[in-house]
Amino acid sequence: MTTEWQSLSLHVPGPPVRPGDRPDFSQMQIPRAGEVRRPPVDVAASDIHDLAYSVVRVLNRQGEAVGPWVPALDVDALKLGLRAMMKTRAFDVRMMMAQRQGKTSFYMQCTGEEAIACGFQTALGTGDMNFPTYRQQGLLIAQDWPLVDLMNQIFSNQADRLRGRQLPVLYSAREAGFFSVSGNLGTQYVQAVGWAMASAIRGDTRVAAGWIGEGSTAESDFHSALVFASVYRPPVILNVVNNQWAISSNQAVAGGESATFAARAHGYGIPSLRADGNDYLAVRAVADWAVERARRNLGPTLIEWVTYRVGPHSSSDDPSRYRPKEESDAWPLGDPIERLKKHLIVLGAWSEERHTQLQAEIEDEVLAAAREAERHGTLHDGPRPSAADMFRGVYKDMPRHLREQRQEMGV
Amino acid sequence: MTTEWQSLSLHVPGPPVRPGDRPDFSQMQIPRAGEVRRPPVDVAASDIHDLAYSVVRVLNRQGEAVGPWVPALDVDALKLGLRAMMKTRAFDVRMMMAQRQGKTSFYMQCTGEEAIACGFQTALGTGDMNFPTYRQQGLLIAQDWPLVDLMNQIFSNQADRLRGRQLPVLYSAREAGFFSVSGNLGTQYVQAVGWAMASAIRGDTRVAAGWIGEGSTAESDFHSALVFASVYRPPVILNVVNNQWAISSNQAVAGGESATFAARAHGYGIPSLRADGNDYLAVRAVADWAVERARRNLGPTLIEWVTYRVGPHSSSDDPSRYRPKEESDAWPLGDPIERLKKHLIVLGAWSEERHTQLQAEIEDEVLAAAREAERHGTLHDGPRPSAADMFRGVYKDMPRHLREQRQEMGV
Amino acid sequence: MPRRTMVEAIRDAMDVMMARDDRVVVFGEDVGYFGGVFRCTEGLQRKYGPTRCFDTPISESGIVGVAVGMAAYGLRPVAEIQFADYMYPGYDQIVSEAARLRYRSAGEFTAPIVVRMPCGGGIFGGQTHSQSPEALFTHVCGLKTVIPSNPYDAKGLLIAAIEEDDPVIFLEPKRIYNGPFDGHHDRPVVPWSRHPLSETPDGYYTVPLGQAALRREGSAVTVLAYGTMVHVAEAAAAETGVDAEIIDLRTLVPLDVDAIERSVRKTGRCVILHEATRTSGFGAELSAQVQERCFYHLEAPIARVTGWDTPYPHAQEWDYFPGPDRVARALQSVLEGG
Amino acid sequence: MPRRTMVEAIRDAMDVMMARDDRVVVFGEDVGYFGGVFRCTEGLQRKYGPTRCFDTPISESGIVGVAVGMAAYGLRPVAEIQFADYMYPGYDQIVSEAARLRYRSAGEFTAPIVVRMPCGGGIFGGQTHSQSPEALFTHVCGLKTVIPSNPYDAKGLLIAAIEEDDPVIFLEPKRIYNGPFDGHHDRPVVPWSRHPLSETPDGYYTVPLGQAALRREGSAVTVLAYGTMVHVAEAAAAETGVDAEIIDLRTLVPLDVDAIERSVRKTGRCVILHEATRTSGFGAELSAQVQERCFYHLEAPIARVTGWDTPYPHAQEWDYFPGPDRVARALQSVLEGG
Ligand SMILES: Cc1ncc(C[n+]2csc(CCOP(=O)(O)OP(=O)(O)O)c2C)c(N)n1
Ligand SMILES: Cc1ncc(C[n+]2csc(CCOP(=O)(O)OP(=O)(O)O)c2C)c(N)n1
């Protein structure tokens, strides 16, 4: 009976273009800034399904903040945001350079995505906990976490708070509400849900935020997280950073061709939104909305941040092998720093001169931090964590077999 | 800043009622038979989101087949369906008894759910492959697969085609398009997708069907399956049997409180439907629709079958510990056998007398099969697979260490 | 002293700890209202409420994943995996996350979780209700792996595990949940109440992790065993009359190498027992360590009596299970060696 | 004869098999257009089209899961896990499904898949790009586990693995992808082209699974090694002048016990090497088997030189790695024993 049918064939998705082709974002549907409605925080998930197929945007092309999502931020707050993003970018530039100079083995930038982490962090309070990926350094920098501390970790030097044990950029900073980053994709998304469940069990007021890349939503733990969030409704914000690429794989390979990542939440009855991740004001507004939901015991929210990974995946990667070099310039949502800068200028609170000056200040600050960090050593140079450190912290107390091994090693 | 907020609390879902309470299905929204539209098979997933929150039904209370989903089945086909369901039920009764008599260690019935597997199987063709759970014996019985063969496996006797190696009811029957059932929940859902991908890669015309319980949709592999199905659009039908219970856990514990299981497909861009699993005609019609989609290279379909697990989870379970005894009778979608019987009577093609007679015939057939199977032995009695069988089939050719172990054992 | 079955002892350990420490939460599939398919959590939800003891979705990765998050928050989660055979979807969270969190964060975050799981065969559970995956945990640094053989230990070890600041895998040999089992499946079932180690004090006490117990003194051969196999070893020794010294390891990592070394130096011979498949089973590690530490005292090859390198079969359960006859044969042949 | 790096040899094996057998399909994360993060599949998509070689979503459980389904259909999937450290989400599909399918269906269905994964350290990859999880596979019956140490073997073994009717775990020591490595990280990198075993014939040939290779004849001590550690062993033997016999196991399961037995009976001494953490590592199984099979020939305790029981650290990579100095010390001490 099956012979009457035509041969089947496999659909293998990919990006619309490859190196040598002209960048193509024609498939992206981007509403104008201010166009998307702002529902009340206690809205039913099913009443905002459309928002998973749209993009919340605040800053328009003219640099004005428009529509219902404009956050109540004064000029000082905006300047802090600009500063945080610029610092993040300068930090990335310096650390990529350090990697090329052999001061560390590995580095990962977040260039083009700065608004998301920098903006989101300002919506959180003391005691809240992020479960970040390797591309959320902005969460720390927006809090003015000491750059030297991050650099020490990147250089795996003697002052590295992680004692040289962990890959560069996989930071841990408990005081900053920054959970130890795992090298395994997706695993922490469900841990964020568990942390939030614990907060609810204890009658606390603190909330958690999970972070994942669009590529990693394919991992099992994305589903585990959504299932548990759906069932127990804990105070958690589930962030999906859709920067279009997962190493060489376009978001289509993660399912982005068939639906948005925000829409994944629908089947779990979790309210979700899609937002312009290159728009600092939209980030803050949407983050505020989701954090308020969590805080008011209204349960989880999933946010897809639409953005673009401007740099290589990591210092080991060369994106010109798999995407057009010009793709980044063609990205329709622009650059988050440029957009906020323009807004501040439109507000009359900023100028090209002050921007240039701030840029120089920040570069100095970053350079000074790098110099200080280097004094504690770099990966192959200068003081470094001891071999004995390697044996510590596997368990709270070192068990006999590790003591024996340490002796065997003679340290 | 967090002190201004009230204490959070954890939402812990459960069933609306427990033993001693009155059964309550008031939350269930059930449209009338015939009410739900039948879209064309090439409909866009996004155009049938509403169907994931409804229930496709054909047989009304009067036993009439109504609406756009009435399948083109003649009276003989309906009688075969009735027969298959009755045989499945009689088989279950006999095997539960055999378990109580110690002829096997374990048994699992599908009582109340017969229409789903029995109806679905008739929509498939030769060479198609089911990846069933332990509760899809109807797929085999609807094909007139020899009952003795199933019983031999249940009794782990000498004629057991699985050589005593596998737990009872975890059948394997390649010729019947019935993939070896795993004891691990969910794992085979993604294998069904892989099988279907292979069929598409090879330009074949065969399709696959995955099966999973609503409780098991929480497992990782449910997500893996949907991701791969979304990305490569292979010819696969993804069945979710929502029988309201997963051992003692109500479907709410799997997320059923927040959305339907059919809605899970939305975030993956996979068309999905919800259908009355106790309505043989609805099952066949919806299965036909999904199989045609697959066959026409239109990709995957997810179907949630709404039904009720009438019996205990397995022979090891006692549902009176966690749900009201009367809940089964209160189930609003009725009994699939009774409903099809009534329809045939309404059509003038059946009668109480012929039903009673058929019931008796079937019981005789099942009893005869059981007698024959018992001649090949039962778990603790009579001939059984040899100890040497235990060492075979771990690998295609027995490696040296297994040969040595077999010798060590002296077999 | 009150007598308890393993199930009762395990339940009591959780009860005691839930009462003492409100950070202790208990969850897993069917663990809440129903009390678990083996009844180990029966009554805990009623007593402590549904936010302290609850059902979870059927997602082992989720169960362990949320446990890690809760532990990082400051709770003491005790998660149940319904059967050890179903731990694999949660294995990544155990290995990559729970086991490494303290190390990779240099102690900023820790994962003091207990993951309980019934293990082992003997109940005609076939290949997916009978596994003993302990070696998959002992290879993972950062985990402690515990497996009790009797109610007294079960309660004391579980309390100690819940108090541990590192993640603990707590394996419960299901065949001895309701009575000791020496492998003579054809003999009448014996209840725990007749076994001295069913005496378990009420309230709080611990059996420290990392300490083996001497179950039988002897001078001819050392038997290393754990879980159900301790009882099989005792039966084999009694039936053969071999003067065996039986060590119940109780904790596999960290291992009580002193106890092992002391005994093997005395007896000069060693038989290692487990139910798990042989190749790369924990018996391999025991054998390697015994010969590394006691080489010059060994008079005969160390023998391993284990499950075969096949999945746990259904009909051939008793052909697979390393019962007292196989142990007896090994004792005898190790005595003849040298 | 053409010379190839490991990467080239592995790629060539897939190329040869894709050309010979159109049931062979190759997939994994970044494997399609890009050709894999280590370039092992470069050019295959261009040559065989996107339905024969393609990118997958980042889902190791999905990758192995669909591979099992495809194999059951009749294809010969070769799946890449980007790093062995990331195999854990796919472990359930490997252990519970691929490894047991033939057994539980009594041969009705089989899972002839190859799961390739880069393993081992030496590239400053830290704890999640350096692991050697071979023991987690060798404990699982139904799997074959292979790990080549040079281009000639890599190509021949991979072709044999693709032709195998049982699932094969194919571990690729990433540190030797582009050149042999003897552990002297402070010396200049050597290219494969200078190593005799980089000579790999074009086209089809196999190195049968289950056969070890003698890398160096000797009479004083047997060294059992695989992967990168074969090169470390050679360096240690050369530098100490110890008359070591070095056996490259190549396949861990099924193990070539004949080769091991023959050598240890001759030398009476044995040193076992691996990069993985020690406790319950594959070295434990080797040690157990050597003492079971060669007890009366052993003149000194068997020694294990392995990674420490810690996660693979970043800064302390060379403190962790069992380099030639540690191997040399073990050789010396085993020679002094007895
Ligand atoms: C479990 C696991 N599988 C694979 C990898 C290798 N890997 C590291 S980053 C990456 C891509 C992730 O892409 P995405 O989630 O989109 O995040 P992005 O890098 O774009 O921020 C991959 C495949 C990993 N780290 N962990
Ligand atoms: C991975 C895994 N976890 C747990 C189990 C134990 N278990 C067997 S059946 C079952 C309930 C499944 O419920 P559901 O998916 O709704 O299917 P149903 O039994 O209702 O048909 C559980 C938890 C298992 N077999 N496999």
Ligand SMILES: [Mg+2]
């Ligand atoms: Mg990305």
Ligand SMILES: [Mg+2]
């Ligand atoms: Mg169910």
